[in-house]
Amino acid sequence: GQNIDQPTEMTATEGAIVQINCTYQTSGFNGLFWYQQHAGEAPTFLSYNVLDGLEEKGRFSSFLSRSKGYSYLLLKELQMKDSASYLCAVIDSNYQLIWGAGTKLIIKP
Amino acid sequence: GAVVSQHPSRVICKSGTSVKIECRSLDFQATTMFWYRQFPKQSLMLMATSNEGSKATYEQGVEKDKFLINHASLTLSTLTVTSAHPEDSSFYICSARGYQGDTEAFFGQGTRLTVV
Numbered sequence: 077g078q079n080i081d082q083p084t085e086m087t088a089t090e091g092a093i094v095q096i097n098c099t100y101q102t103s104g105f106n107g108l109f110w111y112q113q114h115a116g117e118a119p120t121f122l123s124y125n126v127l128d129g130l131e132e133k134g135r136f137s138s139f140l141s142r143s144k145g146y147s148y149l150l151l152k153e154l155q156m157k158d159s160a161s162y163l164c165a166v167i168d169s170n171y172q173l174i175w176g177a178g179t180k181l182i183i184k185p
Numbered sequence: 186g187a188v189v190s191q192h193p194s195r196v197i198c199k200s201g202t203s204v205k206i207e208c209r210s211l212d213f214q215a216t217t218m219f220w221y222r223q224f225p226k227q228s229l230m231l232m233a234t235s236n237e238g239s240k241a242t243y244e245q246g247v248e249k250d251k252f253l254i255n256h257a258s259l260t261l262s263t264l265t266v267t268s269a270h271p272e273d274s275s276f277y278i279c280s281a282r283g284y285q286g287d288t289e290a291f292f293g294q295g296t297r298l299t300v301v
Contacts, residue, residue, distance in 0.1 A: 116276070116295075116297065117294070117295065118191075118278050118292040118293060118294050118295040119229070119278075119292055120292075163228060163229070171282075172231075172234070173219070173231075175228045175229045175230075175231075176228060177227065177228040178227075178228050180226075
């Protein structure tokens with residue numbers, strides 16, 4: 077079966093750095109997304125990786141290793157507004173999005 | 186990015202009635218629309234995939250007669266929850282994709298359905 081694993085919840089301090097990991101086993105791979113979702117709202121796009129390596133976009137970076145079926149989202153200089161759920165999603169060989177359960181990130185002052 | 190508009194954002198209905206949710210792609214042609222539901226503190230669960238002009242493909246466990254999906258044009262898909270019950274109360278989200286090779290699907294704002 078297809079499976080995406082990410083931690084259920086993480087806590088970090090304002091101004092610090094946090095890394096949210098995602099491992100996947102899917103039938104084929106056509107890219108990996110990270111989305112941010114605040115409670116009661118639709119997900120918003122953060123990043124897309126299809127090749128190995130690190131993609132940096134401001135305070136957020138995303139890394140992919142296809143051979144290891146592994147990705148992480150790195151958030152720097154954490155702000156209180158970064159408190160949200162972070163969803164990892166993989167596009168499989170049929171171009172379907174397979175979703176992880178999300179990681180709830182709690183930022184403390 | 187492309188814009189997907191979902192309406193209404195919130196709806197409260199009585200048990201036994203039907204509710205229609207619209208999803209529109211405003212600046213691109215959506216050949217494929219996805220409908221998700223999300224219970225509190227859970228991830229998105231794909232309900233069905235619809236391609237313009239053809240019948241929707243429902244995920245296992247989703248009742249096609251209860252959740253009617255219409256994708257009659259390249260810019261509009263609708264989800265109708267028929268004979269709604271309190272257990273249908275959930276957050277429903279649509280997303281739209283241009284072509285199969287497109288990697289990103291764009292989300293609507295979501296609809297919070299409460300059945301009383």
